[in-house]
Amino acid sequence: MARGGAAAFSSAAAAFLCLWRLSAGIQWLGLPVGQAVAWNESQHCRLLLGLVPEQVQLCRRNLELMSSIVRAALETKASCQKSFADMRWNCSSIQQAPDFTPDILKGTRESAFVHALSAAAVGHSIARACASAELPTCSCGGVPDDASDASFRWGGCGDNLPYGLQMGSAFTDAPMKSRKAGMQASKLMNLHNNAVGRQALADSLETKCKCHGISGSCSVKTCWKGLQDLGSIARELKARYLGATKVILRHVGLRKQLVPKELDMRPVRDTELVYLASSPDYCSKNPKLGSQGTQDRQCQKSSMGSESCSLMCCGRGYNAYTQTLLERCHCKYHWCCYVTCKKCERTVEQYVCK
Ligand SMILES: *[C@@H]1O[C@H](CO)[C@@H](O)[C@H](O)[C@H]1NC(C)=O
Ligand SMILES: *[C@@H]1O[C@H](CO)[C@@H](O)[C@H](O)[C@H]1NC(C)=O
Numbered sequence: 001m002a003r004g005g006a007a008a009f010s011s012a013a014a015a016f017l018c019l020w021r022l023s024a025g026i027q028w029l030g031l032p033v034g035q036a037v038a039w040n041e042s043q044h045c046r047l048l049l050g051l052v053p054e055q056v057q058l059c060r061r062n063l064e065l066m067s068s069i070v071r072a073a074l075e076t077k078a079s080c081q082k083s084f085a086d087m088r089w090n091c092s093s094i095q096q097a098p099d100f101t102p103d104i105l106k107g108t109r110e111s112a113f114v115h116a117l118s119a120a121a122v123g124h125s126i127a128r129a130c131a132s133a134e135l136p137t138c139s140c141g142g143v144p145d146d147a148s149d150a151s152f153r154w155g156g157c158g159d160n161l162p163y164g165l166q167m168g169s170a171f172t173d174a175p176m177k178s179r180k181a182g183m184q185a186s187k188l189m190n191l192h193n194n195a196v197g198r199q200a201l202a203d204s205l206e207t208k209c210k211c212h213g214i215s216g217s218c219s220v221k222t223c224w225k226g227l228q229d230l231g232s233i234a235r236e237l238k239a240r241y242l243g244a245t246k247v248i249l250r251h252v253g254l255r256k257q258l259v260p261k262e263l264d265m266r267p268v269r270d271t272e273l274v275y276l277a278s279s280p281d282y283c284s285k286n287p288k289l290g291s292q293g294t295q296d297r298q299c300q301k302s303s304m305g306s307e308s309c310s311l312m313c314c315g316r317g318y319n320a321y322t323q324t325l326l327e328r329c330h331c332k333y334h335w336c337c338y339v340t341c342k343k344c345e346r347t348v349e350q351y352v353c354k
Contacts, residue, residue, distance in 0.1 A: 025175045025190045026118050028055065029073045030098030031066075039066040050098040054174040064135055065126060065167060072125040073097075076118045079234045083117075086307035088282035088294050088314075103290030107186050107276035113241040115190050116197030116273055119172045120233050123201045127164030127227060131157045138163040141225055152209060155222030161205055165198055185249040185276055188258050193273055200236050204228035237273070244273040283314035294353045301351050313353035322347050 027050030037044050044066075045051070045059035059066055080091040089110055093101045104111045130138035141158035172194050176187040208226040213219035227233075247258040247268060258268055268274055280286065285293035299309035299318055309318045329344035 025186075026100075026104075026115060026172075027051070027098035027175070028069065028171070029076060029094065029118060031070050031073050039063055039070075052175045052178040054178055055171060058171055058174065062137070062167065064137065065171070068125040068129045068134070069122055069171060072118070072121040075125065075230050076114070076121040079121070079230050080114060080117055082231070083234045083238050086305065088297075088306070088312060089279070089291075090297075092292070093290060101290035102288065103279070103282075106290070107189055108279045109241055109244045109273070109275045110279060112189070112193045112244055112273040112275045113237060115193040116200070116237050116240070117234055119168065119194035119197035120201040120237070121230055122172050123161070123164040123168035123198055124227055124230055124233070125164075126167050127159040127161050130160035130163050131226075133157075143225070152221035152223045154224065156210065156224035158224040159205070159227045161202060161225070161227065165202065169194070169198060184256060185258070188249070188256075189247070189274055189276055192258065192268065196240065196271060196273055197233075197237065199270060200233050200240070201227065204233050204236070240271065240273045244275055246278070247274040247276060281314065283316075297353050299351050299353055301349070309351050309353070316354045318351045318353050320349055320351050323350050 028048075030050060031048060037047065040063065042060040042063060044063075045056045048056070048059070051059065077091075077094050077097070080094050084091040089103060091110075091114070093103055094114060104114055126135070126138075127141070129135050131140055133139070138160050139157075141160040141162070143154040143158065173191055176191045176194075204227050205225050206228060207223050209221050209223040211218035211221055245268065246261045248261045249256050250259050251257075252259065258274055259265060260268065280289040280291045282291045283294060285291060285295070294312055294314060295316075297312055299312035300307045301309050301318075301320075303309075306312070325346045325348060327344050327346055328341040331339055331341040333339050
């Protein structure tokens with residue numbers, strides 16, 4: 001009996017230690033926001049629980065980067081929840097950062113997405129900050145070498161992708177490279193998914209142009225290289241989340257490497273998100289699995305997608321209620337220049353899962 005108790009205790013302790021170790025990867029998402037920290041004195045870096053020593057050092061040496069990183073943390077949390085608003089797992093647990101729940105801690109697909117998105121967000125935020133002259137250590141991104149197209153000239157200030165990738169990976173990969181970091185498999189998983197996120201960021205770089213000339217005739221066009229919004233990078237990463245590959249750690253020659261669990265022995269592709277642990281279905285509440293369940297979640301009765309009542313409610317059925325919305329209507333334009341509207345009530349049926 002006593003032995004059983006001790007074994008249970010030590011396995012619980014091991015599980016706890018394991019979670020604690022796994023959590024190290026993205027604890028920086030819990031960085032204090034707003035006016036809480038001014039980020040102008042190097043001792044501010046010590047205030048941050050959850051940063052690994054390498055990140056604290058990076059913070060001290062590059063204090064000017066910290067507001068970009070804090071902004072990236074905010075954008076990651078907002079963008080993740082927006083991307084998953086119509087799914088059973090809706091990323092709401094990310095708000096508890098740096099205290100994550102098992103849905104994000106356990107090497108799941110969801111964790112893969114969050115890591116990739118956060119790595120992309122940091123690179124994005126720094127690259128943009130360079131272009132808007134917020135950082136003394138970098139400036140506009142360069143123009144392509146083969147800039148020979150005569151229909152426009154390069155101008156403006158492009159996002160500095162190389163600097164964003166460089167400083168971003170130094171910061172977001174540090175927890176996995178730290179000596180303190182946890183199990184090898186989860187370290188490799190997080191590093192890989194961070195790289196996938198940065199790859200998606202780099203792929204989003206596009207040529208953006210502005211027309212000049214008499215009344216927008218576009219006789220002169222200046223162009224620069226700019227990154228797409230984080231929202232479209234998140235959409236791309238969500239597609240990769242849906243097609244993510246389950247992997248295991250195997251000896252490949254002398255090294256240990258992540259390889260796809262099912263299928264052949266092909267190597268993992270640079271573009272695919274990988275995960276180690278299968279996710280629960282997130283239908284019912286189970287704190288041990290980090291599942292909040294879908295009771296009381298809104299669903300769409302006529303939809304066929306993940307937000308449909310049948311998928312969202314996992315077959316439990318749903319309750320309908322009517323909601324009265326107040327809207328602007330019968331708007332009229334008056335010359336010149338204002339608009340008047342009436343207020344109309346509209347009732348809509350809403351559905352929530354049982
Ligand atoms: C940092 O910012 C705070 C608040 O803006 C200010 O009170 C403090 O003097 C600043 N410290 C330095 C070293 O500039
Ligand atoms: C996300 O799911 C949780 C748990 O079911 C719920 O409480 C929350 O309101 C949901 N958030 C959104 C934006 O739907």
